[in-house]
Amino acid sequence: MTTLSEVYRDNPVSDHHITPLDFDLIDGRVPESHLWPQFVEPGNKTQTRNLQDSPIPVIDLTSPDARNLIGQACETWGMFQVVNHGVPLELVNKVESESRRLFALPTHEKRTVLRSADAATGYGSARISSYFEKGMWHEGFTIMGSCVGDAKVLWPHDYQRFCDTMDAYQNHMKLLTHNLLLIILETLGVTQEEMNWANSTHDSQGALQLNSYPSCPNPSQAVGLAPHTDSLLLTLLNQNDISGLEIFVDGLGWSQVQPVEGAFVVNVGDLLHIFSNAKFPVVSHRAMVNQSKHRISVAYFHGPPVDSRLAPSSKFEKPCFKPLLVKEYVSLKTKHFSKALSLIRT
Numbered sequence: 001m002t003t004l005s006e007v008y009r010d011n012p013v014s015d016h017h018i019t020p021l022d023f024d025l026i027d028g029r030v031p032e033s034h035l036w037p038q039f040v041e042p043g044n045k046t047q048t049r050n051l052q053d054s055p056i057p058v059i060d061l062t063s064p065d066a067r068n069l070i071g072q073a074c075e076t077w078g079m080f081q082v083v084n085h086g087v088p089l090e091l092v093n094k095v096e097s098e099s100r101r102l103f104a105l106p107t108h109e110k111r112t113v114l115r116s117a118d119a120a121t122g123y124g125s126a127r128i129s130s131y132f133e134k135g136m137w138h139e140g141f142t143i144m145g146s147c148v149g150d151a152k153v154l155w156p157h158d159y160q161r162f163c164d165t166m167d168a169y170q171n172h173m174k175l176l177t178h179n180l181l182l183i184i185l186e187t188l189g190v191t192q193e194e195m196n197w198a199n200s201t202h203d204s205q206g207a208l209q210l211n212s213y214p215s216c217p218n219p220s221q222a223v224g225l226a227p228h229t230d231s232l233l234l235t236l237l238n239q240n241d242i243s244g245l246e247i248f249v250d251g252l253g254w255s256q257v258q259p260v261e262g263a264f265v266v267n268v269g270d271l272l273h274i275f276s277n278a279k280f281p282v283v284s285h286r287a288m289v290n291q292s293k294h295r296i297s298v299a300y301f302h303g304p305p306v307d308s309r310l311a312p313s314s315k316f317e318k319p320c321f322k323p324l325l326v327k328e329y330v331s332l333k334t335k336h337f338s339k340a341l342s343l344i345r346t
């Protein structure tokens with residue numbers, strides 16, 4: 001069985017796109033390497049609108065309507081926020097404080113666990129960095145399963161609480177993703193076999209991504225995380241109480257997804273877009289930065305076994321994507337980024 005880490009190992013990112021900026025050295029100016037000429041961004045879609053009513057619905061998982069609302073949100077937006085999801089707020093807060101403890105370490109210490117070019121885990125820039133000329137105002141730490149190796153390097157005598165927190169959180173994320181996918185797939189009306197494929201608890205692949213966006217002297221000239229879609233099936237994002245997540249809505253432009261206390265932002269990834277035969281849109285999103293606050297977000301990505309076959313569900317008579325293996329799609333995305341989906345269109 002191939003793992004997601006192995007697929008990333010076979011699709012390395014170039015070395016110079018791995019090391020984040022040394023944020024300890026920022027002297028009140030955004031360096032040239034991280035100055036984004038906003039007006040030349042593709043499609044000139046840079047303007048943020050502060051929507052009073054965020055178009056993304058907030059759904060109470062315990063409400064009798066939850067199922068319908070989730071189905072509708074997936075079809076309309078490919079995204080929703082979920083509350084009353086059963087993940088203890090105390091654990092969510094602990095994940096944030098442990099993430100802050102990690103990112104508060106001096107740069108040279110964080111770099112002792114720098115991700116290598118052919119690895120998927122550790123400290124480093126987002127994998128999407130290599131598609132953009134300018135650097136992002138961001139540093140990340142990726143965990144797949146146990147993080148004890150890296151944590152022992154960072155805190156030789158005090159690694160356990162970081163690991164225990166991340167382990168407990170990953171277990172909760174697995175469970176919640178499983179429950180949400182069950183609902184989503186039921187609304188699609190897929191077969192039991194397909195349900196097992198997308199929602200296997202056994203050889204599914206998950207990754208936890210801790211994102212750090214230090215405060216930035218000139219936020220209008222920097223980008224936290226450039227526009228992208230998430231590659232796997234479903235993402236659960238905790239953005240705490242500092243806004244920064246934006247989605248691109250046709251006709252509206254970039255719109256803020258307001259943080260809701262205790263909520264997770266759930267979004268459809270490329271694989272679910274393909275499996276739903278494009279019935280569920282995949283939302284392009286980005287993270288913007290802040291002048292006074294250091295923002296932390298935590299994303300959990302869920303995917304099916306990477307050796308398995310990926311295609312639109314058999315319930316669709318006219319599939320609009322060609323079949324391929326999950327690992328072939330991940331590799332295509334690494335090579336072609338935002339063009340990957342169009343390359344497999346029928």
Ligand SMILES: O=C(O)CCC(=O)C(=O)O
Binds near residue numbers: 239
């Ligand atoms: O920090 C955010 O709000 C977005 C994070 C994100 O899009 C990601 O990790 O893929």
Ligand SMILES: [Fe+2]
Binds near residue numbers: 228229230285
């Ligand atoms: Fe994302």
